Amino acid sequence: MLSRRLLLAAFAALLLSPFAAPFAASAQPKDKVAISALPFISTAPVFIAKERGYFDAEGIDLDIKIFNAAQAVAVAVASNDADFGITAFTGGFFNLAGKGALKVVAAQSREEPGYNFVAYVASKKAYDAGFRSPKDFAGKSVAITTVGSSFHYNLGMLADKYGFKLDAVQMKPVQSIPNMMAALSGGQVDATILPANNALKLEADGAGKIIGWVHEHTPWQLGVLFASSKIVKEKRPLVERFVWAYQKGLADYAAAFLAKDSQGNRMIGEKALALMPVLEKWVQPKPSIDTVKIAANYMDPQGRLLVKNIYDQLAWYQAQGLVDKSVKAGDFLDLSFVKGHLDLPKK
Amino acid sequence: MQVVLDGVGYAYGDLPVLDGVSFSVAEGETAALIGPSGCGKSTLLNLVGGLLQQQVGRVSTPGAPPAGCLNPLTFVFQDFALLPWRSVAGNVALALEHHGLGRKEREGRINEVLTLCGLADFADALPRQLSGGMRQRVGIARAIAVKPAVLLMDEPLSALDAQTRELLMEDLVAIWARERTTTLYVTHNLSEAVRLADKVVVLSRRPGRIKRVVEVPVPVFERHKLDHAAALQALQDELWGLIKTEAQVADREVQDV
Amino acid sequence: MSETQPTVTFRGRGFVPATKRWAPWLAFVLIIAAWEFASDTGLLPSLFMPSPHEVLLALYSLLVDGKLFVHIGASLQRIVGGWLLGSFAGLCFGFAMGIFVLARSVGLPVVAALFPIPKIALLPLFILWFGIGEPSKIATIALGVFFPTVVSTYSAVDNVPRNLIRMAQSFGLSTPAIVxxxxxxxxxxxxxxxxxxxxxxxLILVVAAEMIGTQVGIGAFVLAAGNLMQTDQLVAGVVLLSLLGLTISWLLGIAEKTLLRWR
Structure with a gap:
């Protein structure tokens, strides 16, 4: 069946090619652009903009390269295997950006009050022993992915806000989220920090208890859209067009997944259902409307950054000795592509 | 102590190597065992020494071992079998350590045999530092340190060059003059047999059977005298006549064992 | 014919299995100098490879804040602990297989089946069995050490000349004394x-073992540096591992010289 369909398609293409050729020639030749990304819902604005033709409308032929770790996404841009990247901040990201290879151009996810995204999860045992608040992390053992990951930074922000020493938290790097879940259910750590769907699964299994959400304590800029310094320098108009298309995707995403009703509950309606095929095509593992309801995280509808938080993050990583002291936020932030960035640091 | 073999046979699987071998070695006597290669000489020695399980016939050792004997049936090996990581004295000590001798007696015995074998100056040397002849002297010293009742010598001189062999034969004769140990001496060298043995047991080709037992008419200590040279040469020629044909056949045989 | 009486010419030149002592040092110095030159002139961007002096600086800062010895200490503890455990067990099994027919008959196929398993793949299992603390790390190293030790011990025992064993038997030594x-x-x-x-x-496995549940140790340090894209620290960690390896092989060289003086 398949081969017959392929044959038909090839035949059709042959027939149509004389007509297609002059048609293509009349259009502007498109710019080929590659973006490296994770197959997560947090990349949805890019997927939406691609599937709805927003990039095509800007004359951009976008190739989405899927990676499986935030690190790889940034490295791909640094090594010029991709022109853009979209992923969460990590210590590694700042170190790469500090070498002058990357420029941050727009926002991706952030922890926004009222939107559950990442949760603090206590083990059943620690919870029963009285561990009920993220203020009490001191003295607990906590599974994280790696040193310098966003989970590490989440703990750092908590320590700063509630005045405990980060050294008093026993951090156990276990490399991956499945390992973090296993360490918590196996009782090898007192707590961990997990994205909503993983946290809720652990709670449903009775292995852990959610004792708070990050947005309730420390809102912050989680992820960004960034470009290689080369393309920003040499093809500025192309970056501008790219960001416009991205913003259209963001707006669609926000309208579909971030709307709330009068009681403040998330509404997942017609617009969300209309976008499901796009997510099903790109997001791994394949999402259902229920998982999307939980995992759709907040993104600024216009791609505006919490600028001061980025300065804070960098300062924190540098204070931990995880990022080189010579790195300056101003050098890798390019705030000119998006208007009205939020919370600008006072000079 | 004597050694008595009565109808001894042995086979490696389907391959018979010894068949109905009977002879005896009297107290203090030296018997040389000769024969073409592959006639089971070494097998016979290992049967006597208890390193091989007896199959057919019986090997017995009537008579009491001498006083102070620690290891009645004691081997001297063709390849010396010295522990390369032990000194000369250490190699001799190996044979004594497990007998619960006092430290004094042990060291006394070691010094005695090293002196007897001309090794007194080499007590701390390692085997690799010694010539082949000196190495075999260590092997002999180790053997006589246990005051054996029967010495089982498995081609002890065949790994040495001709000159060294001459020297060691003189040493052996001198040692026997002192110890008078019953000895079974395996060799393929006829002049060694005629020079050292009281009687020569000639074995046939595989399966080894006794072809003849020849008494050497001259006492061991007089054989170096020129008067006996002709008689001993005649004996050696006679022995060669006994095994020459079979040695030729054995030489042309394709080995697959 | 008198004019054709050529002197014999020497033609045995070359192919001598000798080494020059200064050559490796010179090569080392040249490679590092070339590397530094390439970094300083921008031929080798620091994004892809840190320069030698950056690596030295990273090592120096580790030394100054005292973390160097914490990392080395933690790793050494795991390496030594795991190695001792694995070697002891390996020696026991290897000896048993070399000496007893039954142990050999059972052991050879079992070892053949288990030896090729990449121990790193078993790390998650060890974490289930022993937790994410020290025991799982030591177990990973011990298991990695165990199999090669069994194999080398077994064949070493097997290669002890039979005639020495027969000699010992002929002098009436007991089995334990022979062993x-x-x-x-x-x-x-x-x-x-x-x-x-x-x-x-x-040494290889300590890096893998320190992937999980620890922040100290050279392996954990190298992995963290990799995650953080701190290439200077990454290379510094690799240099430390290599120095550790050289030290261990130097110590083994001394052990060989002392224990095998008789060779």
Whole structure:
């Protein structure tokens, strides 16, 4: 069946090619652009903009390269295997950006009050022993992915806000989220920090208890859209067009997944259902409307950054000795592509 | 102590190597065992020494071992079998350590045999530092340190060059003059047999059977005298006549064992 | 014919299996100088490879804040603990297989089946069994060390000359005495060269073992540096691992010289 369909398609293409050729020639030749990304819902604005033709409308032929770790996404841009990247901040990201290879151009996810995204999860045992608040992390053992990951930074922000020493938290790097879940259910750590769907699964299994959400304590800029310094320098108009298309995707995403009703509950309606095929095509593992309801995280509808938080993050990583002291936020932030960035640091 | 073999046979699987071998070695006597290669000489020695399980016939050792004997049936090996990581004295000590001798007696015995074998100056040397002849002297010293009742010598001189062999034969004769140990001496060298043995047991080709037992008419200590040279040469020629044909056949045989 | 009486010419030049002592040092210095030059002139961007002096600076800062010894100490503890455990068990099994027919018959196929398993793949299992603390790390190293030790010990015992064992039997030594006085020293060269292999395996596995649940140790340091894209620290960690390996092989060299003086 398949081969017959392929044959038909090839035949059709042959027939149509004389007509297609002059048609293509009349259009502007498109710019080929590659973006490296994770197959997560947090990349949805890019997927939406691609599937709805927003990039095509800007004359951009976008190739989405899927990676499986935030690190790889940034490295791909640094090594010029991709022109853009979209992923969460990590210590590694700042170190790469500090070498002058990357420029941050727009926002991706952030922890926004009222939107559950990442949760603090206590083990059943620690919870029963009285561990009920993220203020009490001191003295607990906590599974994280790696040193310098966003989970590490989440703990750092908590320590700063509630005045405990980060050294008093026993951090156990276990490399991956499945390992973090296993360490918590196996009782090898007192707590961990997990994205909503993983946290809720652990709670449903009775292995852990959610004792708070990050947005309730420390809102912050989680992820960004960034470009290689080369393309920003040499093809500025192309970056501008790219960001416009991205913003259209963001707006669609926000309208579909971030709307709330009068009681403040998330509404997942017609617009969300209309976008499901796009997510099903790109997001791994394949999402259902229920998982999307939980995992759709907040993104600024216009791609505006919490600028001061980025300065804070960098300062924190540098204070931990995880990022080189010579790195300056101003050098890798390019705030000119998006208007009205939020919370600008006072000079 | 004597050694008595009565109808001894042995086979490696389907391959018979010894068949109905009977002879005896009297107290203090030296018997040389000769024969073409592959006639089971070494097998016979290992049967006597208890390193091989007896199959057919019986090997017995009537008579009491001498006083102070620690290891009645004691081997001297063709390849010396010295522990390369032990000194000369250490190699001799190996044979004594497990007998619960006092430290004094042990060291006394070691010094005695090293002196007897001309090794007194080499007590701390390692085997690799010694010539082949000196190495075999260590092997002999180790053997006589246990005051054996029967010495089982498995081609002890065949790994040495001709000159060294001459020297060691003189040493052996001198040692026997002192110890008078019953000895079974395996060799393929006829002049060694005629020079050292009281009687020569000639074995046939595989399966080894006794072809003849020849008494050497001259006492061991007089054989170096020129008067006996002709008689001993005649004996050696006679022995060669006994095994020459079979040695030729054995030489042309394709080995697959 | 008088004018054709040529002197014999020497034609045995070259192909001598000798080494020059200064050559490796010079090569080392030249490679590092070329590397530094390439970094300083921008031929080798620091994004892809740190320069030698950046690596030295990273090592220096580790030394100054005292973390160097914390990392080395933690790793050494795991390496030594795991190696001792794996080697001891490996020696026992190797000896048993070399001496007893039944142990050999059972052991050879079992070892053949289990030896090729990449121990790193078993790390998650060890974490289930032993937790994410020290025991799982030591177990990973111990298991990695165990199999090569069994194999090298077994073949070392097997290669002890039979005639020495028969000699010991002919002097009436008991089996334990033969094992202790003949087989153990006779197998020592093979066992020591097995130690060379197993110690470098321990060094490789410490990096894997320190992936999970620890922030100290050279392996954890190298992995964290990799995650953080701190290439200068990454290379510094690799240099430390290599120095550790050189030290271990130097110590083994001394052990060989002392224990195998008789060779």
């Amino acid at each position: 202790w006085k003949v087989i153990l020293p006779g197998a020592m060269p093979g066992i020591l060269s097995g130690f060379r292999i197993s110690s470098s395996i321990a």
